[in-house]
Amino acid sequence: MSCNWPEYYIDELKAPAKGAIAMGPFGSRIKAENFVSSGVPVLKGGNLHGAYVDDSDCDFLTEEKADELKSSIAFEGDIVITHRGTIGQVSIISEDAKYPRYVVSQSQLKISLDRKKVNPYYVNYYLRSHLGQHQLLSFASQVGVPAIAQASTSVKQIRVPCPPLDIQNKIVEFIRSVDKKIANNTQTNQTLEQMAQAIFKSWFVDFDPVKAKMNGEQPEGMDEATAALFPDKLVESELGLIPEGWNIQPLSDVSRVINGRAYKNSEFREKGTPIVRIQNLTGAGKTVYSDIDLPQDKLIDHGDLIFAWSATFGPYLWRGPKSIYHYHIWKMEVDENKFGKYLLFMHLARLTEYLKNQGTGSIFTHLTKGIMESQKLVVPFEGVVQAFAKVVTPLFVQIDALHKQNKTLESLREILLPKLLSGELELEQTEELAEVS
Structure with a gap:
C-alpha cells in the first residue's frame, strides 16, 4: 500500500x-x-x-x-x-x-x-x-x-x-469512467423526458390525434384502441379550440395543493426525517432534519409531485426518500383518474414561465396558492388520461432507475476518491473497481 x-x-x-x-x-x-x-x-x-x-x-x-x-x-x-x-x-x-x-x-x-x-x-x-x-x-x-x-x-x-504517473492515470481512468456513466445516464434521462414531453404536446397542446381524425386519417404512431378514445371534432372554449367533450376546470378540481411547513433554524436536527428545502431541489444545500411527528399530507414520498413557488420555481418529481417539505413548496396530490401525476407535471412545466409572471416579489417570485388553484386546465376524457399514463409511465420509471443509479455512482465516487488519492486503496483494487463500474 x-x-x-x-x-x-x-x-x-x-x-x-x-x-x-x-x-x-x-x-x-x-x-x-x-x-x-x-x-x-x-x-x-x-x-x-x-x-x-x-x-x-x-x-x-x-x-x-x-x-x-x-x-x-x-x-x-x-x-x-x-x-x-x-x-x-x-x-x-x-x-x-x-x-x-x-x-x-x-x-x-x-x-x-x-x-x-x-x-x-x-x-x-x-x-x-x-x-x-x-x-x-x-x-x-x-x-x-x-x-x-x-x-x-x-x-x-x-x-x-x-504517486507515479501510471498510478495517477489509473485513478483518473477510474474516476472518469464513473463520471462518464453519470453523464450518459443524465443525457438518457433528458432524452426520455423529451420523449414524454413530445407525446404530451401532441395529445394535449396540438391535439394531433383529433386533427388526424377530423381529416379521416389514423393518428400517427397510435393504435386503433387508443385513437378511438379521442373525439373527431374541435370546439370553441374560453381557452380556444379544444377536443369536443373535454372540459375546462380549475386545477383545484384535479389536485389538492397542500402547503409545506415553515421551520425555524432552531427546530433543525442532525437526525430524524429529512426536510426538503428550496435549495435541496437542485442538489445544493445541506440536508437538515426534524424530529416532529407530522401527518401524511405534510410528508412527501419518493415519486410525489411537488411545486416550488419561490426562488427555484417550478414542478419537480421528488426523487428522494420520505421527507417533510418546507414552506415555499407545495405538495400536489393529484386525482389519478381525473388527470394523473405525469400529465399535471408536464402541464405545470409548460406553464412555469406564465405562472412565474403571475407571482410577486422584487428578488424572488412568490406565487399564491389561490392563483395556482385557479389555473384553468383542459381536462380530457378519463380513458385518454389512463392511456397517456400507460404510455409515459415506463419512461418515467426508467428515468427514476437511472437517477438512482447515478446517486449510487456518486456515492461510490465520493467514498473511494479520498482513498484512491491517499493510497489507502491498492492499484489492483482500483482496477477491479474500474471493471465493475
Whole structure:
C-alpha cells in the first residue's frame, strides 16, 4: 500500500511556461461593451459547478480582445479555481470542451500543469476532494467578501500527494469512467423526458390525434384502441379550440395543493426525517432534519409531485426518500383518474414561465396558492388520461432507475476518491473497481 507518496507544492508541478498560474483580468479590462454573441468564451463561477467546466452558457469576447488578455487564457487540461465569491469551486477544461481556448474572469484563476510530472485531472480531483478543499479554504480571508487571500501565491503553496504517473492515470481512468456513466445516464434521462414531453404536446397542446381524425386519417404512431378514445371534432372554449367533450376546470378540481411547513433554524436536527428545502431541489444545500411527528399530507414520498413557488420555481418529481417539505413548496396530490401525476407535471412545466409572471416579489417570485388553484386546465376524457399514463409511465420509471443509479455512482465516487488519492486503496483494487463500474 502506497500511503507514503511524496508531496509536491503546486508551484513545483506547474507548467514551465510563463504565466502557468495566473489570475483573471481586472474588471476594468473587460467591460459590458466587450461582450459579443460568439468568439472566445469567458469562464465564471456559474461554469464551475462540477469536476469539468460547463461551457454551455458563456459570455464571449472577440478573438482580438482575448489576445489582449493573453495571461488569462486557459486551454484543455487547465484547472480553473474561484478565488473570490463562491470560493472553493474547482473545475478542469476537459478534452470534451467545445472551444479551443477560454478567458477566466476576474474572480477566477487558472493553473497549467507540467504533464511530465502530473496528470492534470488527478490534481483536479484532489483539489475537489475534502483533502484538497481543506488546504484551499485554509487560505480564505475572514473579512468582507469571501476570498482566497493572495490567491495565486496561496494556491502555489497547496501540497499534492503524487504517486507515479501510471498510478495517477489509473485513478483518473477510474474516476472518469464513473463520471462518464453519470453523464450518459443524465443525457438518457433528458432524452426520455423529451420523449414524454413530445407525446404530451401532441395529445394535449396540438391535439394531433383529433386533427388526424377530423381529416379521416389514423393518428400517427397510435393504435386503433387508443385513437378511438379521442373525439373527431374541435370546439370553441374560453381557452380556444379544444377536443369536443373535454372540459375546462380549475386545477383545484384535479389536485389538492397542500402547503409545506415553515421551520425555524432552531427546530433543525442532525437526525430524524429529512426536510426538503428550496435549495435541496437542485442538489445544493445541506440536508437538515426534524424530529416532529407530522401527518401524511405534510410528508412527501419518493415519486410525489411537488411545486416550488419561490426562488427555484417550478414542478419537480421528488426523487428522494420520505421527507417533510418546507414552506415555499407545495405538495400536489393529484386525482389519478381525473388527470394523473405525469400529465399535471408536464402541464405545470409548460406553464412555469406564465405562472412565474403571475407571482410577486422584487428578488424572488412568490406565487399564491389561490392563483395556482385557479389555473384553468383542459381536462380530457378519463380513458385518454389512463392511456397517456400507460404510455409515459415506463419512461418515467426508467428515468427514476437511472437517477438512482447515478446517486449510487456518486456515492461510490465520493467514498473511494479520498482513498484512491491517499493510497489507502491498492492499484489492483482500483482496477477491479474500474471493471465493475
